[in-house]
Amino acid sequence: MSYDGKAMSVRPATPADADAGSRVLQRSITELCKRDHGDDAAVIAAWTANKTPEHWHVWLARSDTSIFVAECDGSIVGVGMVDGTGVILLNYVAPEARYSGVSTALLHAMEKVSCQRGIVVCTLESTKTAESFYIARGYVPTDGGGSTIFVKHLPPGPAP
Template identity: 30%
Template sequence: MVSAGRSDAPPRVRAFAPADAPALRAVFASSVHTLAAPYYTPAERAAWAPAAHDAAQWAARMHALQPFVAELDGRIAGFADLQPSGYIDMFFVAGDCGGRGVAKALMARIEASARERGIGLLFAHVSLAAEAFFERAGFNVDQRQTVERAGVVLRNARMSRRLAPAS
């Protein structure tokens, strides 16, 4: 049974548009404060995704990253980018969209794009909350590390995956 306003349609992944920036910020905050809650303290989450932010700076960052945008049930449900080096800088799914195939669809787009662009190695700094998903996607932990955000130390892992050439 499907609840009202929720379908079983798969996520649709598309290119970023500048007007997406505010919705991507909302997805980022929702992901950090909901999906990462079991892994990080309230203080850690507040430092990582503070309520107050510079909207113009965020929009400029999104414009520079050119993330893929996942839509589900007619709204933005997640986003992820792939840089020319193979670095995945941001990979976030809205807190109420976890477990609905959004991350899987974004990773499939990243892998396809990497192969099209001749990128053979993907790598990211992955939160504790996302580590299991990245492992299921074939990534390995290269190094456990910490990063500082607003004076608060957060734990994460550098993970990577070598892609097999397209057949």
């Protein structure tokens, strides 16, 4: 995988990633999700309130989640988290890495670990900003349209 012509990798997150990973989450929400928060400072503050290094460590301590980071040249450019039932909880990319395949690589890692757990459906709640991204990757609104809850049936058998 590559990002900006450089090698990019997706790996499990570690405690050492807390500061950089939290910054990616906060910047992605603040800078890329304007359709969702409308630059409303109160909405942004509420949305990013748990996107902190302290919460990162809480998430890592959970036995029912897998957190991944996308890394390029030693810098974290994306963060994803999926729980043990196939619910995708986070999939955010650094603004400078948008449209470079980072979110797709994270999504693939989360779907793969879900398959390995025997999960047959992944679900997520999408922002307005990301709806077309998820639709393009096989996710479908649960009510056929208009819903922010999306589902994707994973292929049976071994993880892709």
